[in-house]
Amino acid sequence: MRAATTTRLLICNMALAIVFGFAAVSTAQDQPKSPEPKTLEELLEMVKEGFIAESDDNAAREARFLAARNDQQRLLDDALAVLAGEEAISQALESTYNDNEPLIGTLQETLTERLGQMGELFGVVRQVSNDLSGQVWESLTSSQLSDRTILLDRLGRSKELPSTKDLEGLWFEMQREITAQGEIERFVTTVLTTKGGEVEREVVRVGPFTVISNGGYLLWDPKAQQLAELPRQPPAKYLDTVEGFETATTGFVKLAVDPSKGALLESLLETPSPRERVEQGGGVGYVIICLGVGALLVGVWRWFLISATSRKVRAQQKSSRTSSDNPLGRILVIPEASKDMDSEVLELRLDEAVLKESSDLERYLWVVKTVSVVSPLLGLLGTVTGMIKTFQSITLFGAGDPKMMAGGISEALVTTMLGLIVAIPLVLLYDILSNSASRIIDILDYQSAGLIASRAEGIDVGD
Numbered sequence: 001m002r003a004a005t006t007t008r009l010l011i012c013n014m015a016l017a018i019v020f021g022f023a024a025v026s027t028a029q030d031q032p033k034s035p036e037p038k039t040l041e042e043l044l045e046m047v048k049e050g051f052i053a054e055s056d057d058n059a060a061r062e063a064r065f066l067a068a069r070n071d072q073q074r075l076l077d078d079a080l081a082v083l084a085g086e087e088a089i090s091q092a093l094e095s096t097y098n099d100n101e102p103l104i105g106t107l108q109e110t111l112t113e114r115l116g117q118m119g120e121l122f123g124v125v126r127q128v129s130n131d132l133s134g135q136v137w138e139s140l141t142s143s144q145l146s147d148r149t150i151l152l153d154r155l156g157r158s159k160e161l162p163s164t165k166d167l168e169g170l171w172f173e174m175q176r177e178i179t180a181q182g183e184i185e186r187f188v189t190t191v192l193t194t195k196g197g198e199v200e201r202e203v204v205r206v207g208p209f210t211v212i213s214n215g216g217y218l219l220w221d222p223k224a225q226q227l228a229e230l231p232r233q234p235p236a237k238y239l240d241t242v243e244g245f246e247t248a249t250t251g252f253v254k255l256a257v258d259p260s261k262g263a264l265l266e267s268l269l270e271t272p273s274p275r276e277r278v279e280q281g282g283g284v285g286y287v288i289i290c291l292g293v294g295a296l297l298v299g300v301w302r303w304f305l306i307s308a309t310s311r312k313v314r315a316q317q318k319s320s321r322t323s324s325d326n327p328l329g330r331i332l333v334i335p336e337a338s339k340d341m342d343s344e345v346l347e348l349r350l351d352e353a354v355l356k357e358s359s360d361l362e363r364y365l366w367v368v369k370t371v372s373v374v375s376p377l378l379g380l381l382g383t384v385t386g387m388i389k390t391f392q393s394i395t396l397f398g399a400g401d402p403k404m405m406a407g408g409i410s411e412a413l414v415t416t417m418l419g420l421i422v423a424i425p426l427v428l429l430y431d432i433l434s435n436s437a438s439r440i441i442d443i444l445d446y447q448s449a450g451l452i453a454s455r456a457e458g459i460d461v462g463d
Helices: 002-023 025-030 040-115 117-138 149-157 164-181 236-247 263-270 274-280 282-318 327-337 343-361 365-397 402-456
Strands: 184-192 198-206 210-213 216-221 226-229
Touching (some): 117 164, 198 236, 210 236, 216 263, 282 402
Parallel strands (some): 184 226
Antiparallel strands (some): 184 198, 216 226
């Protein structure tokens, strides 16, 4: 009987040990292992001890929970007390604001009434501050004087009455800008190069108009608040004045300045160079230039030859000795070589010789004449093609943007200009050459007629 009872107790203890044992697996693994029970009584004793230990732990955990709950309740009570206090303060402040609001309105009206013209004065201060801020921002003097817009912007945006210190600061900035605009200053500053880098460079500022450095003009960039190199410099007639002004220390030196504070300089930069102007003429323009250069070279070459021939002919007229290095000498030598020739045969020989000399004198003059006539026609052709391009641009993009039509209009005008530039000097050159050759031919004809007449009269022209 006792053994059966002991067995049931053992089974119950084992079941309880399985139920509660799994919960303590993690802690039991970290704790040193208890000695293994060797008898049922030892096992029962261990179970009792476990029950007692767990009861103590639960009691302690319950005590800590109760203590924490009491602390949280206390904190909650404190927070509610603070909230109640703040709400009381808020209600008091709201009540005070409501009481003071009519008083504020009354005082504001009183202030406005007592300010009188001073209110308009402060409005003027804000307007002047805004105007001066914009002017200083765009001014070239900001390349030397920086951080001037902070006070001006604050005064321009402020809705409060400016202090005496602010008014003095505004007056100071106005006076400083006026003084800087009348000065020529040399200083070192950062310059943005055309390659995108920055370099420290000595520059010379001429009032609010122009800044020069290293023999060239600089441009003020208001957005970057920095001086920048120009992509290209203005024409030489403006640039030639920079170096002398930059190196001068005393006296009066000529310098081309931009009174528009950069606008004219930017316009000059947009003006096409001679090479770009020629490129605007397109293919027709290049044809006109090639023909003009070729005809000009031919004309100059013939001008030297005809001038030399003219000098030799004049020298032959003054000399009694015939020379074969000029047309007149070659004409005069014909009767001398054929003294037995009758007048008719001599006339034919002289006509042949004069015709040959005339042909040599007028050789290649047709080139100059032809190009002088064709060049304006080519210019007219370029005008037509340019206008066709203009109308095509209008058809595709409309007439709202003049830049879309600028290409065709430029081609039309440039080709017309090139045609006239080539034609006018070539016409003059051809007239000069033709008249010079005609004068020599007239002399040959005159001398030839004289020789024939002398032969017909029986005078020996060879003597």
